[in-house]
Amino acid sequence: MKQEKKIVIGTRGSALALTQADITAKAIHAINPSIVIDVQIIQTYGDVNQNPIPLDTIGKGWFTKEIEHALLSGEIDLAVHSLKDMADDMPALLHIGAYLPREDARDVLVTKHGEPLEELLRGAVIGTDSSRRQIQMKALRPGVVMKSLRGNVLTRLQKLASEPYDAVILAAAGLKRLGLERRIIRYFEPHEITPAPGQGILAIQTKEGDVELQKLLATINNVDAAHAAQIERSFSRTMGGGCKSPTGAYAFREGDQCVLIGMRADSEMNIAREEIRAPWDKSGQLGDLLAKKLLGN
Numbered sequence: 001m002k003q004e005k006k007i008v009i010g011t012r013g014s015a016l017a018l019t020q021a022d023i024t025a026k027a028i029h030a031i032n033p034s035i036v037i038d039v040q041i042i043q044t045y046g047d048v049n050q051n052p053i054p055l056d057t058i059g060k061g062w063f064t065k066e067i068e069h070a071l072l073s074g075e076i077d078l079a080v081h082s083l084k085d086m087a088d089d090m091p092a093l094l095h096i097g098a099y100l101p102r103e104d105a106r107d108v109l110v111t112k113h114g115e116p117l118e119e120l121l122r123g124a125v126i127g128t129d130s131s132r133r134q135i136q137m138k139a140l141r142p143g144v145v146m147k148s149l150r151g152n153v154l155t156r157l158q159k160l161a162s163e164p165y166d167a168v169i170l171a172a173a174g175l176k177r178l179g180l181e182r183r184i185i186r187y188f189e190p191h192e193i194t195p196a197p198g199q200g201i202l203a204i205q206t207k208e209g210d211v212e213l214q215k216l217l218a219t220i221n222n223v224d225a226a227h228a229a230q231i232e233r234s235f236s237r238t239m240g241g242g243c244k245s246p247t248g249a250y251a252f253r254e255g256d257q258c259v260l261i262g263m264r265a266d267s268e269m270n271i272a273r274e275e276i277r278a279p280w281d282k283s284g285q286l287g288d289l290l291a292k293k294l295l296g297n
Contacts, residue, residue, distance in 0.1 A: 004034065005034065005035045005036065005212075006036040006037075006038065007036070007037050007038070007078065008038045008040055008075075008076045008077045008078075009021050009038070009076065009077070009079070009080060010040050010067045010070050010078070010079045010080075011039060011040070011041060011042065011067070011079065012042065012047060013042075013047070014152035014153070014154070015154055015178060016154075016174050016177060016178055018039070018041075019177050019178060020082070020202055021039050024080045024202065024204060027220040030220075031216065031220060040070070040075070040076055042067045042070055043066065044065065044066045045063075045065060045066065046062030046085075047063070047152075062085070063081075063085040064079075064081055064085055068091055068205070071206065072093060072094065072207060074207075077206065077207075078097065078204055078205065078206045078217070079204070079205040079206075080203075080204060081202070081203045082199075082201075082203075083099070083197075083198030083199075083203040083229055083233075084171075084195075084196040084201075086205075093207055093209075094205055094206070094207055094208070095205070095208060096206075096229075097204050097205065097213070097218070098204040098217040098218065098221040098222075098226075099202070099203055099204070099221055099222055099225040099226040099229050100202040100204070100220065100222055100225065101222045102200045102201050102222070103173035103176055103177060103200040104187075104200055105171075105199045105200035105201075105250055105252075106172045106195060107169055107171060107193045107199075108171070108172045108175065108184045108185070108186060108187050109126075109167055109168075109169055109184070109186040109188070110157065110160065110167060110168050110169075110183045110184060110185060111167040112165065112166055112167065115185070116185055117141065117167075117185070120141070120166055120167060123144070124145065124166040125147050125165050125166050126145070126147070126165070126166065126168065127148070127149030127167070128146065128148075128149055129148045129149055129150050130169070130196070130246075131246045131265075132196060132246040132247065133193060135246055135265045135269050136188075136194065136248075136263070138269075139271055140188075147165065149165065149168060153170060153174045157183070167185075169188075169193075171195075171200065172184065172187060173199065173200040190248075191261065191273065191275075194248030194262065194263040194273060195249075195250050197232035197236040197247070197248070198233060198236075201229050204217055204220075224253060227251075227258075227280070227283075228252065230284065230287075231249075231258070231260060231283065231286050232249040232250065232251050232287060233287070234286075235260070235286075235291045236287075236291075238287065238291035238292060238295070239291045245265050245266060246264070246265045247264045247265075248262065248263045248264075249261070249262045249263075249290075253280055256281075257279060258277060258278055258280045258286060259277045260275065260276055260277065260283070260286045260287065260290055261273065261275045262276075262287075262291065263294075264294045272294055274293060276289065
């Protein structure tokens with residue numbers, strides 16, 4: 001009797017992380033429904049430590065290191081990450097085997113009582129732990145007060161309801177995947193608040209060597225998401241991973257063109273934002289080019 005193929009997926013334990021693991025499992029089952037899939041929850045440092053994330057540790061794998069260790073030890077077969085949480089450089093022997101179709105990459109506003117951004121009073125408190133979001137929000141509404149807010153999506157929504165926050169900024173992708181799109185009051189376009197590199201993309205990380213698994217993942221890989229991810233992560237690497245200053249990048253297809261929007265904030269927290277474009281099939285270097293332009297190189 002032929003033994004059933006089994007895959008163990010490693011993931012964080014939040015509702016969103018489990019939903020993303022389920023999205024991955026469904027993508028695999030659409031190719032081969034006979035595969036047995038188990039999900040293993042792994043707690044990461046970023047889940048345990050609820051203090052604000054220092055700018056110089058952004059992109060250092062706060063939410064991925066423990067899962068990557070499980071991959072390297074053979075405890076799990078693949079890991080599902082939000083690409084924006086991954087460090088620009090991953091451990092040797094690990095690589096991204098597939099990118100799933102991108103969800104909405106935009107940041108959004110959720111308010112306590114459902115009021116629009118324009119009706120928030122001067123001094124209104126908006127919660128987010130992201131310096132990228134804080135700086136761009138202050139540029140849009142200088143009179144608001146930005147306050148650190150950590151936790152998974154549901155925790156942050158609970159804190160919005162019970163603590164002295166008037167609004168929170170979240171990723172549209174997480175709310176949509178959780179079926180909470182109705183809570184969104186305002187979508188910020190990339191020229192208003194440029195998303196984090198990789199925002200909205202799920203990355204499936206594996207250990208090198210399992211040829212059968214690599215072939216399977218190649219069948220669920222979304223080429224447009226993979227291309228956008230490569231461009232945005234190239235931008236991030238050239239910019240220093242966001243460690244020295246807040247950065248954002250968003251690459252998307254517009255007809256046969258690739259459009260890349262990138263931003264950085266300088267030491268005075270002044271925002272520089274640029275857009276460049278190239279034919280989609282010749283746009284692999286856009287991330288590096290735009291980052292160098294913003295850095296003045």
